[in-house]
Amino acid sequence: MLVSEIDMITPSSLSECLTQLSKEGRKHRLIAGGTDAVVRMKEGKWRPEIWINIKNLKELRYIEESKDFIHIGPLATHTDITHSPLLQRKADVLVDAAGEVGATQMQKMGTIGGNIGTASPAGDTLPALYVLGALLELTSLKNKRIVPIQEFIIGPGRTVLKENEMITKILIKPQRQNEKGIFQKLGPRKAQSISIVNVAISLTMDQDRKCVEGKIAFGSVAPTIIRARKCESMLTLGPLNDELIQNIAKIAWKEVMPISDGRATAAYRRDMASALLERGLYRLIRRWENQ
Structure with a gap:
């Protein structure tokens, strides 16, 4: 299958994206930064019938703090993470890891959600998220559930994510002062x-x-x-x-x-x-x- 033979859909909102994911009958895969997708396609892998391009869903790109958690959108790039004053103060191990993900261009393109979803044993942000006790919000058109990251990844490239779900939030506990x-x-x-x-x-x-x-x-x-x-x-x-x-x-x-x-x-x-x-x-x- 040639790249030109693959359909690309670009939803304008999260709800539109979830609606597309809920449709049965055609194989689909999300794409954001594309740093993993391009490599996998060259290897002859990851050849869905439909790519759903979520790169421009701004509602999924943020880094915020609430009373109990730091909330990170799955489209936050590795550069967003390394430049975040909040994460520099309260999640330094994640900042360190994001700064080691490929070259500068890859850090600007690649997203934390993509790094998690790829589920590679060599993913650089993953050990940091494990020690931070990260929780993942998985969302479908009708439901949401929270899954600890160690339960989300079940093998090389394998996760518990369902066909109609996507990662919509990463939750981590802020590091204490000591x-x-x-x-x-x-x-x-x-x-x-x-x-x-x-x-x-x-x-x-x-x-x-x-x-x-x-x-x-x-x-x-x-x-x-x-x-x-x-x-x-x-x-x-x-x-x-x-x-x-x-x-x-x-x-x-x-x-x-x-x-x-x-x-x-x-x-x-x-x-x-x-x-x-x-x-x-x-x-x-x-x-x-x-x-």
């Missing part, structure tokens, strides 16, 4: 390639610089993003000194479940997962000491 995060990525070329391994870390510290809660999520080392629960449990065992940080990094080697592919071997990914976690923890401690 909470800081960081994102680390290993790729063949810095900030312009698919991650070989990535990791998001969030630490909540007390007045004595002791960790009282920590969250760690790895990408590109399993069929989906994984939370490193054993590593997380070790973060609160004592002061994050050299010995404890290095012991935590060693445990990461056992928690990840990578495969070998054209970009890296499983053994290399395990080693790099440990190294990235160790480096990220040291960088976070320095941030605390320098604030």
Whole structure:
């Protein structure tokens, strides 16, 4: 099928888009920034009968704060995220991750909703959203439901999204004043390639610089993003000194479940997962000491 043989619909409102999604009988797929879609089409994948172009639905492009949550529209670009003062203050790990999604042009075009919907194990914003406990609002013409991101993604490229649904909101809890995060990525070329391994870390510290809660999520080392629960449990065992940080990094080697592919071997990914976690923890401690 040639690109010219695929129909394109451009709805002028969210309700019009949802009406199109509710129609049965033809295979459709949403497109916004198109940074993933173009690649998949070149690979011979993602060949729907109808593309629904939602790029201009301004009602889905926003970053706002309510009493309990930060609300992010699925059409917020990675550049919107990196430039948001609100997210810089209250979701620094997501800002870090969005700044590592491809080159500058890709960050301007690509959207957070697209990164989530693609459900790639190597998606750079996904580990950050996991440690932030993101909730996704999924909307159809007649219903809405809220799904935690870890329940939304069920395998490589696989989600629980129904044919008549779309992501209409991402909800995250704002970081507390004593909470800081960081994102680390290993790729063949810095900030312009698919991650070989990535990791998001969030630490909540007390007045004595002791960790009282920590969250760690790895990408590109399993069929989906994984939370490193054993590593997380070790973060609160004592002061994050050299010995404890290095012991935590060693445990990461056992928690990840990578495969070998054209970009890296499983053994290399395990080693790099440990190294990235160790480096990220040291960088976070320095941030605390320098604030």
